[in-house]
Amino acid sequence: MTADMTTHADLLRHTLVDTLAQNLTRRGLTLFPDVERALRTVPRDKFVPEVELERAYADTAVVTKRREDGTGLSSVSAPNMITDMLLQAHGTRGLAGAHVLEIGSGGYNAALLRELVGESGSVTTVDIDSEVTDRARRCLDAAGYHDVAVVCADAEYEIEAGRRYDLIIVTVGAWDIPPAWIGQLTDSGVLVVPLRTxxxxxxxxxxxxxxxxxxxxNMLAGFVPMQGAGQREGWSVALHEQVTLWLNEIYQQQFDGTHLDGVLAHERREAGTGVIVPGGRRSADLDLWLATHLPDFAMMISQQSAVTSGLVSPASPFGTPALAHDSSLAYRGRLKALSDTEFEHIVYGHGPDAEQVVQQMAEQIRAWDAAGRPAPTLHVTPIDAPEHDLPHGQVLTKRHSRLVFAWN
Ligand SMILES: C[S@@+](CC[C@H](N)C(=O)[O-])C[C@H]1O[C@@H](n2cnc3c(N)ncnc32)[C@H](O)[C@@H]1O
Incomplete structure (x- = not known):
């Protein structure tokens, strides 16, 4: 019985890894052989004993703890997300011999890291929630990873006085980079972090x-948000029952959303941009360009019913770049098909100054195109770094750090 179960789990695990490898190839990426070996070795089922084998080897997150409202507090992350971040962590140097701090403990990723760092390396995983660390400890022991250190603490702060890590991998959604994360890295150490901007x-x-x-x-990611001292909630303005504007970098007192009441009832304006793309891909670099170049930037989230009814036609219902100005709104619309292979970036707008705001956003889409459709490089500097030391780019001031986005 046990032998059969093991065989079945192995089979499911190898099938999952085959799929992960194929999907990476499709995206033009390679699964490093040592990451692949780790994924084929660590028994994920031992880290999600509450679900059946098929679910343990499905490419989805398993939520292990929820808030009362049902939203996730803790999970064992989806294998594709874990793999993408391990590839970032691995970089060109690999992880053999590395000393690693993982922030957010499901157990599974810590075990994969343990495989990757080998005998001479070490893995410490830290979580703010003692139920999560107890669970991680149990699962790691059950899978034979007794030498992963599990710590219960708020990882906003230094974990062990004076200790430095070659890699800090954050597996929870952060809004800022606290000083302890930079301070705990060795010189030229690497921080992999899902950062919300x-x-x-x-x-x-x-x-x-x-x-x-x-x-x-960098790559798009989705994670449960940080708790503890680093917690930071976004806030939203409802444009309609089914359409919401999320403002994450603008403080509530600096923005009067009441002007936007009923904005979608105004006639819709459309502005073409002349910027043609092949379609089928998310325009993540463009969206960050818009976020960093437009004032009063927000993300517009729409329920599917608002899209189906034609109330809005966003680039993505899960979040499209939007620009709010007094009582008017512009947002990046769904790509317009010009042929099977050519799609145009479109901007839609509503409100008394719709023409002005759609043109403002369209101009930035054209500016991104004229600059050669660049990708961002992010520089993180401590909040007190002198202005003249900042690299050239768009500056976003957080609580502890300044983020400077440079385009190349
Ligand atoms: C997505 S889960 C971690 C997944 C895990 N690394 C895995 O193996 O799949 C995120 C975890 O971050 C933890 N967390 C949230 N805020 C934290 C903080 N300030 N310090 C340490 N852990 C935190 C949560 O309790 C949660 O368990």
Whole structure:
């Protein structure tokens, strides 16, 4: 019986890894052999014993703790997300011999890291919730990973006085980079962190140089938000029962959303941009360009019913860039098909100054195109870094750090 179960779990695990590898190839990425070996070795089912084997090896997160309203507090992350972040963590240098701090403990990712760092490396995983650390400890022991250290603490702060890590991998959605994360990295150590800016979370691979971090890669990600001292909620303005504007970087007292009441009832204006793309891909770089170049930027989230009824036609219902100005609104619309392979970026707007705001957003889409459709590099500097030390780019001031987005 046990032997059969093991065989079935192994089979499911290898099938999952085959799929992960194929999906990476489709995206032009490679699964490093040591990451692949770790994924084929660690028994994920031992880290989600509450679900059946098929679910343990499905490519989805398993929520292990919820708030009263049903939203997730803790989970064992989805294998594709874990793999993407491990590839960022691995970088070109690999992880053999590395000393790693994982923030957010499901057990599974810590076990994968343990496989990757080998005998001479070490893995410490920290979680703010003792139920989560108890669970992680139990699962790690059940799977034979007794040498992963599990700590219960708020990872906003230093975990062990004076200890430095080659890699800090954050597996919870952060809004800022607290000083302890930079301070605990070795020189040229790497921080991989899902960081929320302007309402969208991207996992950034950031290398330490002095007291700054510079990005090597980024990709879209989704994570439960940080708790404890680093917690920061966004806030929203309802444009309609089914359409909401999320403002994450603008403080509530600086923005009067009441002007936007009923804005969608105004006739819709459309502005073409002349910027043609092949379609089928998310325009993540463009969206970050818009977020960093437009004032009063927000993300507009729409229920599917609002899209189906034609009330709005966003680039994505889960979040499209929007610009609010007094009683008017512009947002990036669904790509307009010009042919099977050519799609145009479109901007829609409503309100008395719709023409002005749609043109403002359209101009920025054209500016991004004219700049060569660049990708962002993120520089993270401590909040007290002198202005003249900041690299050239768009500055976003957080609580502990300044983020500077440079475009190349
Ligand atoms: C997505 S789960 C971690 C997934 C895990 N790494 C895995 O193996 O799949 C995120 C975790 O972050 C934890 N967390 C939230 N805020 C934290 C904080 N300030 N310090 C440490 N852990 C925190 C939550 O309790 C939650 O268990």
């Amino acid at each position: 302007h309402g969208t979370t991207r996992s950034w691979e950031l290398r330490r140089t002095g007291d700054q971090l510079i990005s090597l890669s």
